[in-house]
Amino acid sequence: MATAISLAERGVQVDLIDLDPEWRVYGAGITITGPTLRAYRRLGLLEPIKEAGAITNLTRLFRYDGAHLKDLDEPIIEEGLPATGGIMRPVLHRIMQKRVRELEIPVRLGLTVSALENEAQGVAVTFSDATTGRYDLVVGSDSIFSGVRDLAFPHMGPPEPTGQGCWRISIRKPPGLDAGEFFLGHDNPCGITPCSPDSVYMWMLTEHVEREEFMGEEELFVTLKALLKDFGGNAGWIRDNMTREDWINYRPLAAKLQPRSWYNGRIVLLGDAVHATTPHLASGAGMAVESGIVLAEELAAADTVEAGLQAFEDRRYERCRDVIESSIGIGNLQLNHRPPEEHAALLEGALSRLNEPF
Template sequence: MERENITGVAKTLIVGGGIGGMAAAIALAERGVAVDLIDLDPQWRVYGAGITITGPTLRAYRRIGLLDQIKAQGAITNKTRLFRFDGTHLKDLDEPVIEEGLPATGGIMRPVLHKIMQGKVRELGIPVRLGLTVSALADSADGVDVTFSDGTTARYDLVVGADSVFSALRDLAFPHMAPAQPTGQGCWRISIRKPPTLDMGEFYLGHDNPCGITPCSPDSIYMWMLTPHEERETFRTEAELYDDLKALLAGFGGHAGWIRDSMTMDDWINYRPLVAALQPRPWYNGRVVLLGDAVHATTPHLASGAGMAVESGIVLAEELAHAGPDVAAGLHAYQERRFPRCQDVIESSLALGRLQLSHGSPGEHAHILEGALDRLNQPF
């Protein structure tokens, strides 16, 4: 597909080598920008279980040329099935194909997805420096002087902060923003082999602790569960994580019950409290701009955090290209195009979380979920 080149930005620094940062690096490089990418982790690793990839997220990955690899290395399905927590089937979610040749939904292991994106970054010849972050910025009308944590310096036409919900770049350049706030829920995740009869994603509702299962490859899945978050004085050990999750699944039927009965200490289990924030505008300060969790951190209720980050990287590149030499106009257009969509995702996700904490009905949960997913299907 013919892409309009960016003329107002020749050299860009991406801070953060996660999904949002890599998506922005790819999208900018494909429009003629010289990109440097840095990440604080010396090994450029990613931990975690699987990731659900909705139709809109697959559409975004198609735009940066990675759909075929995701299809080959992940799991693609055509719908998601809703159950009562005891295994009683409620309904199938309406998940229409939103573009010709685009799968409706799917999943992939997060480390596999990162390797796919890292491969694209390397294919484009984007220099990557690891174990590094930004310690100081000096912004001027036509560029940004950057001091790195190793004492080296460089000058860029644009600096993009995609360094997670705990963004250090946000703290440096955006004093009007604040840390993401706890939502009152925590998220459990387990990676485990696929139940023999599972053939699509599943949600289990009507329980204080809703959960869902996502196929991530022909033989692996991950399951998430949302619970009210309780502060603990100490971290859970691996044995405590195993025992606690197994107890939380008591009373669940269907494949969720199968996971409870089949899980072992060798399966990867994780728990973390959820936080979220839609940061107030402006999302840019001179030639410094934010995207992804640094500025629109959401919860997993709509499985759209990664999709929103990839979309933001694409939109940033598109609007800079459309703006020609007027970089400020391009950054403003990016912000105005992304803000309402990210706001809808975050507000809908938080509404689902409040409903779960207040023991709302499965029907109301499905109604909010389907409405939000339908809006996500619209062009971005």
């Protein structure tokens, strides 16, 4: 949607397709760092995000038992721009959908592509409903398990497991919580992100163990409650107050910076399809939104589509590489039970680089 918005605002005719027939997104919250808020401001969506989400200029670090360690230095990177915040994913999705509709971008749902063929100055597309079309450019931003990547980029491969899994729970806000919180020093670090005046989501990272069956709702609830047994502070409050009605999710983590080139003829990848990361820097969505904006900017500035695609890749590769390598590095510190001070140092350094212009 960020790519479609950025292109349409520059007068490009865009067709947007989405595999989900109801155009949904699953129900966890999302942390929105300052750099991500900056990207959303470029899309004109900062104010509705501030109104519907929770904005703060502070993130607090705690030891897992609730002892306060330090407050993260999160400087304001642009005048009038909050340092960080959070919002529920379905709410953010609706904000972006509203902008797509305002721009009168055609949207086709329950649809993907089944074949792509580069032609002179364009791409022949066969859709999964057997209809066809021809486009000057095809942008694949279709998840970490990208079908566009499988069709058109044989030199790329599937995402690589990192050895960790991520738990998420959406729940009412603990009394007195007024900022994001990280809990470190435990084998299973966790964090809390305010997402509205009365709701938060909490994440926890654990070592992933392969199993044959997905966990059902009861096992998710019982297991997460047990994983939180050592925690104090607001993480302990969530353990003691969580109910079976709260939304709980667990997923193994995978990441990969795909090898260059990120475009093949007039087909290009962005987002998780080509620079999938883990949640350690809360920057997966932010990197995708930035990439959509940069792609539109470079296409508008270039003399040819191919030159614009090369400029896009050149501008995005190192920034995405830093985010992915730093995120995996933080995960490795956690898997190797390194002290929380090492986590904080790597986290602060990476966040500082993220604050630089994109």
